[in-house]
Amino acid sequence: MEVIILVIVLSLFVVTLLPMITENMVQNAESKTRLQAYEAAHKEIENLRNTSFDSLASGTFQTPSVPRGSGVITISTDINGDGLAETDIIKAKVDVNFTEKNKTETVTLTTLIAR
Numbered sequence: 186m187e188v189i190i191l192v193i194v195l196s197l198f199v200v201t202l203l204p205m206i207t208e209n210m211v212q213n214a215e216s217k218t219r220l221q222a223y224e225a226a227h228k229e230i231e232n233l234r235n236t237s238f239d240s241l242a243s244g245t246f247q248t249p250s251v252p253r254g255s256g257v258i259t260i261s262t263d264i265n266g267d268g269l270a271e272t273d274i275i276k277a278k279v280d281v282n283f284t285e286k287n288k289t290e291t292v293t294l295t296t297l298i299a300r
Contacts, residue, residue, distance in 0.1 A: 215285055221251045222281040222292040229256060229279045230296050238300045241275060254283040264297065273300040 225248040233241060241260050248254035259278040262270035278295045 218252060218283060218285060219290070219292065222248070222254060222283055222290075223294075225251050225254065225256060226279045226281045226292050226294040229258065229281075230277065230294050233258070233277050233279070234296070234298060238275075238298065241277065241298065248281055248283075251281060251283050254281055256281050274298070 229246055242258075243260045244258050246256040246258060248256045257280045259280070261276045261278070262272075264271050264274055264276050275298050276295060277298055278293060281292045283290055283292075
């Protein structure tokens with residue numbers, strides 16, 4: 186009789202915890218992908234900072250560490266939004282897009298780079 190009660194209690198315990206464990210595993214996977222996207226964006230920001238100022242240009246880049254990911258660089262010379270281009274400073278925006286649960290997610294990092 187005690188063994189049957191123990192099996193019932195353990196079964197209820199496992200049935201109660203299983204959905205939480207499964208959800209936790211899914212959340213961990215999503216967090217890992219988002220972290221990989223941040224790391225890819227940061228790496229690209231560093232690449233831009235190490236590029237000659239006159240060579241900086243908008244474009245795309247590969248994100249092999251991000252599953253179903255892609256990267257976009259946007260270079261802007263209008264820093265303050267007045268419609269006039271600055272000459273010695275640019276704004277670099279790096280977007281890393283990836284798909285989670287059939288939805289496109291984006292991680293964005295922005296920096297200013299001076300001549």
